[in-house]
Amino acid sequence: MFFNHFKIAWRSILKNKLFSFINVIGLSIGICAAMVIGCIVYYDFSFDNFHPDKDRIYRVTTEYKSKEGEFSNRGVSVPLMRTFQEGMAGVEFAAPFFNTSFAKVENKEVGLKFKNVDNAILADDAYFQLFQYEWLVGDSRTALSEPAQVVLSQKKAEQYFPHIKTTDVLGRTLLYNDSIAVKVTGVVVDFKENTDLNFNEFVSLASSKMFNGRDIATDDSWNGTSSGDQLFFKIKDASSIPIIQARLNTLAKEHKNTAPWAADNERLFVLQPLSEIHFGGKNGDYPFNNSEHVASITVLKSLAFVALFLLLLGCANFINLNSAQALTRAKDIGIRKTLGSSKKQVVRQFLGETLILTAIAAILSLFLAPLLLQQFADFLPSNISLSVLYSLKGISGILLLIIGVSLLSGFYPAFVMSKFKPAQVLKGQFTKGDKGVRLRKTLTVFQFVVAQVFVIATVLVAKQLHYVMNKDMGIKTEAVAYVYLPWNDNSESKKERLFTKIKELDGLSHVSWGNNPPASNNVSSTMLTYFKDGVEVHQETEMLWGDVNFLKTYNIPLLAGRDRLNDSIKEYVVNETFAKALGFQNPSEVVGTFIKRDTLQIPIVGLMRDFNQRSLRSGINPLALTGDWGNRNYSSFQSIHFDLGGNAEHWSNTIKTIENAWATVYPDEEVEVQFMDELVEGFYRTEQSTVQLLKWATGLAILISCLGLLGLVIYTTERRVKEIGVRKVLGASLGQLNFILCKEFLILVGVAFLISAPISWYLIQNWIKDFAYKTSLSWWVFLASGLGMLLVALLVITARTYRTANINPVESLRNE
Known part of the structure; x- marks a missing residue:
């Protein structure tokens, strides 16, 4: 039975090559976008998910409120670190550390020198208790318990000691900043999963006074905060969170800055779960001093919506074209039902066709995805890849996507066709009714609303970007x-x-x-x-x-x-x-x-x-x-x-x-x-990536919408060939015939513009409010975008209607 369904479905697809092609292209664009954007979203949400008890690990950050506004600092004052170390209700243990760097590190044994060494921290043994590393050599309980001790990552150990086995590194000495001798007390394996904890050199916290003159044991400055001074800790359970936050609020009040100028200022200590650190917190700050990429929940949501709408456009195409083809498939369905097929079997048959087309689209998407990802290479971290698509998770996700898209695209056409009554169909008494026509019009309007919103948003975002990048900042930036x-x-x-x-x-x-x-x-x-x-x-x-x-x-x-x-x-x-x-x-x-x-x-x-x-x-x-x-x-x-x-x-x-x-x-x-000029250009990297994303989303949305429109135009004109022949015989001109065929579709595009204009204005108004300097949301942008979309639709429609209107009436009426 399954093979029979598959064979019939494949024959039907080959019989309707043009419509199958349009459906496959529309679906493949949506699925391709979903794959690429899914990989980007997965990448950002995969950071630091591998730590044991990750849901119990938190960081404390500092927020400030004053009449000038609000801002945050990912660090905390040193006395607060000491308070956590001494013990706090609800806290299992605390692991403070200091971001640091070294002017020079030397291996005197072999004469190797390394300058401007970064990605290092000053920490104690609690750090390795909180974050579980694989130890190649050394003891995590004592490796950072004394001054002048250092634990190296495997890659860093190989760099400092290139011709020595890792097990032989233990106990050797490195010279820091020309005068500080430090003993290697351990080597750990670098994290293989995505992490913001990209540290590769861990110097004992007891050595802090040797490097920067600061001592966590004696520093009493509650009002001094550095972004590199981090406080991580593990809670006992979820019920500990309100207890810890209440204690932090009390400490903030007890140690408020008493300077006259700070009378109206407020400082808050805020808990931040480990899962939120990669996203930069409230103000989109980098997770650590050594971070190269900060993710944005807002951007990821926008990406997800783009993928969703492109998928919906492809599905709308499919529903439109397949429901429009209902008349041509009616006799086929009537014969099937006469021969004993049930309603369920008809539904399964058409869902099977949809599944095959969706699977073909998904396979095509796998080839298109690397090309699409490459278009955003300048705005994405270099280690983002599509490899997750070929993992068990990725394959499972693709299969679920294929099934979901197949059901969404194919259920309505299959349901409509399965309701055909054999007696009426075989007598030629079947009529499509107004319900199907209204649905197709609604879906067509939806497609062009989405495309039009993308067009207007792209133009206005690009206009704002051009404005801020070319506005006189009041200083000389060129040369x-x-x-x-x-x-x-x-x-x-x-x-x-x-x-x-x-x-x-x-x-x-x-x-x-x-x-x-x-x-x-x-x-x-x-x-x-x-x-x-x-x-x-x-x-x-x-x-x-x-x-x-x-x-x-x-x-x-x-x-x-x-x-x-x-x-x-x-x-x-x-x-x-x-x-x-x-x-x-x-x-x-x-x-x-x-x-x-x-x-x-x-x-x-x-x-x-x-x-x-x-x-x-x-x-x-x-x-x-x-x-x-x-x-x-x-x-x-x-x-x-x-x-x-x-x-x-x-x-x-x-x-x-x-x-x-x-x-x-x-x-x-x-x-x-x-x-x-390069520095100023770097201010607007986010906006540049937004424009790039919108350009591609706009192009793909227009392509899908126009393909769907072309399919409907082909179907409609084929259904009206004899009508056109009669009109030509009665004296209708080519222009009149084109107008008759185009009018209905152009009205739909016009309605889509009237709906999309206020939606676009609202979305851009919300986006542009974050700028202190704004370009005007000019009315001509909306009008030009609408006319441009109307012109594109007109070209697509005319390309087909002109051909149909030129058919010789003798050819179109010969069977009458």
Whole structure:
């Protein structure tokens, strides 16, 4: 019986090649999108799922609320770590650690040196109790119990000791930062599954004072928080969570910052499950300092909706075309029922046909999926692959997808056809009725609503991206570059020598000392106090370090006052937003006033024009430009900034000359010349990936919709061939015939536009509200998108109706 059903289904598919082709293409596009997006979603949800008791592992993060807004920090203060270690109700044990890096690690035995080593942490034995590693050598209970101990990952051990067996590494010594001898006490296997815990070097927490002068046992600063200071712990059971959170709330109140400027500020300690860490928490922060990718629940939901709608479009095509073909299949069904087929057998027969077509579409999708994934390679982590599709989980998912799509696509047409009455069908008295026509019209409108929403969204998102990327940020970004000096080399003579070499190069318009560029993802701020009418006004202010040429390098004009007299004098140049925040109606009046920083009275000598410090998602914050005087122990000038000038032909040679100058001063260090325009472009990576996604979703949605429309047009015109012949005999022109055939379909496309326009406006309005600077949602975008879709539909319809209208009436009426 099964083989017979299969044989008949295959014959039917071959008999209707064009409609089968349209159905397969529509379904394969939807299934392909589902496969690729499914792999992306699976990848992000697979992080750190392999840890034992993962549901009982939590991290504490810090959230701040002030009049400037809300922000979070993935780290906590050191005394809170100590409080957890000393014991807390509901906590089984705590495992704090510190992200760290080393300027140099040496294996003196064989003369190997490694510089700028990262992906390391300072931890104790509790870390290995919380996160289970496979130990090749060493004891997890004592490996980090004493100062000057280190546990290496297998890959790191092979790097430091390339010609030694792993079992022989135990007890050997590494020299850190030229002077700190550390003994290897263990080697662990690197995690093979996806994880954000990409650490490969674990130094004992008892060594922290040797490396950075901090000691978890004596640090009492409750108000100092670093994102690298992490606190993980394991709860006893789910009932412990409210107890722990209540205790954290109490600690936050007990240790509130008592400084006057912090009176209205609030700090909260928040619990974060291990399963949420990969998604960056409330503010989309990176899980750890060494993380390269932060996932977004919002983006993953958007991807899932795109896949769902593309699947639904393919299913709508199938339902439309198969229900439209009901008349051509009616006699077949009538004969089957006359010969004894039951209603269930007819349903099974047509579901079998659907299953075969869906299976073919799924096989085709497996070949298309790598091509689709490749289109998003620039915006996805490099280790995302389609390998999960070929695993047991993937194969099971594909089979469920095939069955689900087959039922969704094939059940209604099969149900409709199974209701045909043999007597009426064989007498030619069967009529399709209005119900089927209404369904086909509804599905056609749905397809074009989805396609139209994608079109409008793509245009408006691209319009916003073009606006923010081309809007004047208030600073010079083209042909301006900078290099950071080696953080582990504090030689003032080398710094000055490199600066002099760069300054003397031909072709550079301006060269200046600084730290971070004016627009950057790195933010440093402080609290400044202004006395107004006997009242203290506290203003949190972003700090920018630069010499007296810094403003000229970035073409930031002074609106009032002057620049600082030299690079070390205690003077500020502030922006307009800072002046307005202090209450000055005329910002230039801020020049000549004094600001208090801690105990220092610092004059404001200049007012610079406002510029955007980050992407145009955020507004302009109060800002002060200062020189190199804030820190006694180290220089705030850690980078050299330069304007490459207006002659683009010389830029590449100038960069090479700068790299050669660097090599003469820092021969053992790599140089990285960074460009402002690339930095600004990086602000909008998410938006760029969104546009890329929407372009592909739009193209695929239009393709599916137009294929479905073409199928309906072919079916309709074939059914009306004799009608067209009669009209031609009666004198109808080619244009009139095309209008008659196109009118019904164009009305459906027009109705789809009227539905899609408000939906698109609502969705884009919600998306664009996160930007401080917005492009207008121009009416012409909606109109142009609607007319464009109407034109595409018209071309598809006309391509078929024109051919039908040109048929000789003699041919179409010969059987009458």
